[in-house]
Amino acid sequence: MLLSTEQSNAISHIENPALVLAVPGAGKTTVLIHRTYNLIENLKINPLNILSITFSKASALDMKNRFTRVFPNINSKDIHFSTIHAFCYRLISEYSYKNNIKYHLIEDNSGVNKFVLLKNLYLHLNKSYITEEKLESLINSIGYIKNMMLSVDEFLKEYKIDIANFKTIFNKYESYKRENSLLDFDDMLSISWEILNRDTYLLNKYREKYKFIQVDEGQDTSKLQLEIIKLIAFPKNNLFIVADDDQSIYGFRGAYPRGLLDFNKQFKDGKIFFMEENYRSSSNIVTICNKFIKTNSLRYQKNIFTLNPNMEPINIVKVKTLGDEYDYLINDLKDKDLTNTSILYRNNLSSIGLMEVLSKNNIPFFTQDKKLKFFNHWVIKDIIDFISFSKDPEDITLFEKFYYKMKGYISKKQINYAKTLHKDFNVFDRIMDFPDIKQYHKRNIRNLKIDFKKLSNLNVEDAIFFIEHNLEYGAYLKDNSIKFGYVYDNLSTLLFYLKMISAGCNTLDELIKKLDFLEELCKDSHKGREGVNLSTIHGAKGLEFENVYMVDLIDGDFPSANSIDDFKNGKIDNLEEERRLFYVGMTRAKKHLTLITMKSINGNIKEPSRFVTELENL
């Protein structure tokens, strides 16, 4: 590969801080690999003295593999490509060994686990269960506070958070972990920061060891991460950061691209290199992407260009329904090199339908998203409970789980009363026996009994429809979504996918088997790398493919409804981050880029993503 002058200039930069600001596909990773080689081979720097930090495990591995591929003669064993978390974990291990402290990680499912801790704290303080959405928002907010080095009060002054007793939960969570030497991912950073500030011996040891520090994906480095890196690099400041602020997509977790925008203020002797040539994509893709990203205002001005030839224009496909989208994909994939193809989406729920339809059509695929919440979602569990109960209407324990999530106005008192009667009687008969029950109420319960009888005879797809509409479970979801902090559309889409999967299943057992099959498929598919890559756009960062499809491009999903609302209220950050995400997706494509939008989903009329409309006008 013939390196460009810009690339060579950046690679030859050795001492003092440097920031390489580059566009997608400009060869940022390429530059890091060649610079590493230059340091080792030409300047005879010991590989152990070079620390290369990347954002994710996958990109650390990718960088190592690319290095070995390009420079097979160099022994890459000693070269340190690491995520910042792995690096901090090593530092903490060294400190804890020295000080005889035993830290426990609480991110996985063994032993004490952060999810359980937070759920219990919430329950204890608010006397109600936390929803999945709120739990996610709680975890992100805690991470944000720590990564942005804020106090809770500073955070609460700036952000509204819909979690009761947030401050108390935060403080109790933090002190519990501290008292018990527990660590979550964010603590790996904050504890490392404390250690480095406290233990001069360790700090000097690390400073001495890592004479050269390189950072990839600098735009997604948080404030805390950047401070840790700067502290170790000081006073030599041989810090080399490559970044593209237009690809910063982790703002919700505390990514801090503004730290880079201030680079010259932070390092008076710092040098900034620009790399604006894209080597990846066709000229059509590059030209449109350049115009598209310029709408954002919070960015370094850059001009992306390419010398690559024009190929086919970006393909915008408008279909009526999700089924049509799948038909289009299946047909279009026929003549494509599948191992060089990716289907990208905003929300990983989209992968459920895709996996189902690809596996039905024997099209191989793989995905990185190992755990999809879909399979364990409470809505799915509710539906299974409804149907199971219809087959076993004496089972009051089952009925108790969902009786308040449908029509009928059955009270807790009536349930408790029914529990005192013989367990072999039909639950509805037992409720009708409730003392002083009103005649109209009795009529309702009798109708419910008939409804559940009907339900027991339906195939699964019809059964889900019946539960949603006739038993008014859909109305329950709608009424309660806001109260419990859910987005109703997400719940309704979830039911939609469940109906899709259940098509052709006659019995509940068949549906459960199919769900298990898909879950296994999803777990297994990340092992191999055969076939089409299915990924969220977040997961596809840094990757490239000949053919890219971006699917389910609907306004309110992408960009998200929240970002649109914020924008209407004069807050532009979120919508700008959505645009960057869209941009990251588009710039993964080398030759063929297809954007698919549809007119309706789940029977509801939708508008195409405003980004697609904008691109059409471009």
Ligand SMILES: Nc1ncnc2c1ncn2[C@@H]1O[C@H](COP(=O)(O)OP(=O)(O)OP(=O)(O)O)[C@@H](O)[C@H]1O
């Ligand atoms: N000088 C060059 N000549 C030809 N091809 C190049 C050159 N530099 C990089 N490339 C190729 O361009 C593609 C993009 O490079 P690379 O992945 O390093 O870019 P990047 O800036 O890290 O991309 P992104 O930020 O979008 O993930 C790769 O296929 C790489 O091999």
